[in-house]
Amino acid sequence: MSTALTLYNSLTREKETFTPLVEGHVGMYVCGPTVYNPAHLGNCRTFVSFDVMYRYLMARGYKVRYVRNITDVGHLTDDGEDRMSRGARLEQLEPMEVAQKFSNQFHDMLRMLNALPPSIEPRATGHIIEQIDMVREIIANGYAYEVDGSVYFDVAAYNSANDDRYGELSGRKIDELLAESRELKSQGDKRSPSDFAIWMKARDGHILRWDSPWGEGFPGWHLECSAMSTKYLGTEFDIHGGGNDLKFPHHENEIAQNVGACHHGGARYWLHTNMLLMNGRKMSKSDGNTISPEELFSGDSPHVSEGYSPMVVRFFMLQSHYRSTMDLSDEALQAAKKGYTRLLEAWNLLQGLEAKGGAQNGTVGKELTEGLAAAYAEMDDDFNTPRALARVFELVTRINALQGGQLSLEEVSAETLAAFKEGLGRLLFDVLGLKDEAASGGAEQEALDKAMQIILDLRQQARADKNWALSDQLRDALNEAGITVKDGKEGASWSI
Structure with a gap:
């Protein structure tokens, strides 16, 4: 790949040429789900986006360590209740049962969308020791204080020692951040509204609790990502990602914690996905403007005219840049279904084409090579999937013209056609993560047919041997x- 990879860094608000800390290796951390309820489509959009980034980095030859956490403690509601404890109360289950139930559901959903699993998927509850150690370091460095068993990060002390650094990611001044900071009921004893809990005292009845130097309690939500990212990727690493809604306060607080404990801000490149809209508006359960992934796949919703396959949904997601808002509507999904079908039809036509140009390329061969290179170049521009797909559909037009005879295969060398097939397949299936569901279903059906024929032959032999019991x-x-x-004159047949 000849062009340099550039990323839009939320920290600097500029596109930058990507240069990893260690040549040939990439460390990437992405904030995962809080598993107290089912995954929603916004989650799916975020993780499909980072799946494409993961795939493309590997396609460029990098060895990638992709870490995506599971939050199963410490993420509080506005009334100060831990979301996992709340989920356990509503589901009438143990907190870890809730975590396992919705982790399984989350993994199943991403498998349907053909997202690769991360290299490491740590859980917050499995890293309590690391989080306690990080709190100790932050206190020792003068950036936190303890009050009645809870420990709070001291934003004023941090700013004083670090040139007013707090707010650098979100781009807001400290006065604005003070106004926007949530005042949780369980954190009324902190010195300033801008301070945030890194360890919380467990009140009576709180289920998830661990011993610590400050008494029984549990870690803050922001702390877990700082502790786990540094454990698996080091005090400095390449990429940190998540939804745009996490930029403040979660990611802002992560940077502060990392500096407070390790004197480094963690990631060098911060990447954020934008929000998912539906019918031009923010999704909202209260006004009925919402749809779950399951409803989208099944069609069991008044917002869609039919169920859409996971690959159509993934293709639809790829049509928006990860930093742009994405507007879900039935009309847009219908267009995505048609576009995806057209793309697969062209891909299948391409497999049947044979070069007739010998060793020499004409204009058409050069256009195929240049068009594919242009598609990859779009991916190098901050993972621009919609523009890469636009380039691919220009190639689809040429594939259809080659099949129909409007363009001549005599202008394409055998070597060029083979390289084009390989490169296009790698882009569509390895990088963009699409798959031909019809072809996959056909292979499965063929395997089932063969297995059933074996069983019917065994049954026929049993009947010939008068082994009626078998x-x-x-x-x-x-x-x-x-x-x-069903048994008939021509033998047995089967149906589902």
């Missing part, structure tokens, strides 16, 4: 699996 046993077992066997 014959009936096979038929009954298939019936229990939802497969009906």
